[in-house]
Amino acid sequence: MKKKSIVIIVGLAVLIGAGAWYLGRDDKPADGAAAAGKGAAGTNGGAQPPAIVNVVAPQRQDVPVVLQANASVTPVSTVDLHPQTTSTIRKVHIKEGQFVKAGDMMFSLDDRGERANIDKARAQMARxxxxxxxxxxQYKRSQELFAQKFIAQSAVDTLRSQLDAARALVGAGQAALQAEQVNASYSSIRAPMAGRVGAINVFPGSLVQLATSLTTITQLDPINIAFSLPEAALGELLAAQKNGAVVVDATSGPNAKAVSGKLSFIDNTVDPLAGSIKVKALFDNKDASLWPGQYVTARVTVQTIRNAVVIPQAAIISNTRGTFVYVMDADQSARPVPVARLHAFGLNAAVSGLNGDEKVITEGKQNLRPGARVKLADNAQPKRDAKATVAAQ
Structure with missing residues (x-):
């Protein structure tokens, strides 16, 4: 029993001694680290290092304000030709796809019946x-006889009324002749305007009636494009129209050459469901680069901001305090400057609130605070925004 107690006491003593040695060993490095920390704090004075940033110099340039929309090409006028009488086609004077001028002969109908009616009306009028x-x-002779008192006044009056009736018949005959000539003119179908002929649906010998569609004529020059813009743009459109012609550019594809026209029509109502306003632009189309039914991209230049200050949109910060940018002052500190975005295009934006000679911070601004120390990135110099020199697309 005594031996067992002695062994336990000796074991406890060994454990206590080992623990005391270990604790004494850890305290020394801790004290050394604390001393080193104090020395480091004394060296830096507790100051944050400057933030690494990139800056850009604003550009000054004219910035066009452009509204873009998908549009479709529509002809100024298109005519679906129908006969005005029932007859048969005697001759077709045109070909499909042909360009015609106003007054060109297109179709001749069988007009034998109409010509016979004209001859009949002329004969009736001659009779x-x-x-x-x-x-x-007879009336003139009756007046002479009445003067010599050979006939009564009633006889003269009877001849007078007969003469008036005969003259009326002559007038009716003239009107009937004109009516037959009008009916005969329906046998010659001419182009009502200049344009391009569509598909021809009849041939010589075809029986045509009032409902028969012969062909269509579509005017290609000039030509319209129709599109819709948001109702928010209505004020800018009306203001631009008051200041003169509003330029509209249209392109049919990414590699196609743009053609220019002028705004010709603004609808008198806003679509309340879509929240848009319908507009049209008129284009010269002598080379037929625009085709009816074609889809194009329309760009409307409503105004041009002259000598605007242009910066990258990435430099603009928007939060609950407003919209602003950070600029780097001469003392290498960051200063917030409130700005207003006038027009955004591509990666850039025209803004107000800057003089144009600041160094606008574009990268590294996310952790900045007013008055924070900043430093340009290695080998970084205030650079001008190359993209800002490109006009708005």
């Missing part, structure tokens, strides 16, 4: 004219 001439001679 009525002869009757009227005979009555006029």
């Amino acid at each position: 009525d004219a002869a009757t009227a001439a005979d009555l006029e001679r």
Whole structure:
């Protein structure tokens, strides 16, 4: 029993001694680290290192304010030709896809019946004219006889009324002749305007009626493009239109050459469901680069901001305090400057609030605070924004 107690006591003593040695060993490095920390704090004085940033010099340039929309090409006018009488096609004077001028002969219908009616009306008018001439001679003779008191006044009056009726018949005959000539003119179908002929649906010998579509004529020069813009742009459109012609550019593809026209129409109502306003632009189309039904991209230049200050959009910060940018002052500190975005285009934006000679911070601004120390990145110099020199697309 005594031996067992002695062994336990000796073991406890060994453990206590080892623990005391270990604790004494750890205290020394800790004290050394604390001393080193104090020395380092004394050297830096507790100051934060300057933030590494990149800056850009603002550009001054004219910035066009452009509204873009998808548009479709629509003809100024298009005509679907129908006959105005029932007849058969005698001759087709045109070909599909042909360009015609106003008044060009397009179709000839069988007009034999109309020509016969014209001859009949002329003969009727000649007969009525002869009757009227005979009555006029009788009336003059009756006046002479009445003066010599050979006939009564009633006889003269009767001839007078007969003469008036005959003259009326001559007038009716003239009107009937004109009506037959109008009916005969329907047998010659001419182009009502200049344009391009579409598909021809009839051939010589075809029976045509009022509902028969012969072909279509579409005017290609000039030509319209129609598109819609947000109702928020209505004020800018109306203001631009008051200041003169509003330029509209249209492109049919990424590699296609842009063509320029002028705004010609602003609808009188805003679509309340879509929140948009319909507009049209008129284009010269002598080379037929625009085709009816074609989809194009329209760009409307509503104004040009002259000598605007242009900076990268990446430099602009928006939060609950407003919209601003950080600029680097001469003492290498960051200063916030409130700005207003006038127009954004591509990677850049025209803004107000800057003089144009500042060094605007573009990178490293996320951790900045007003008055914070900043430092340019290695080998970084204030650079001008190369993209700002490109006009708005």
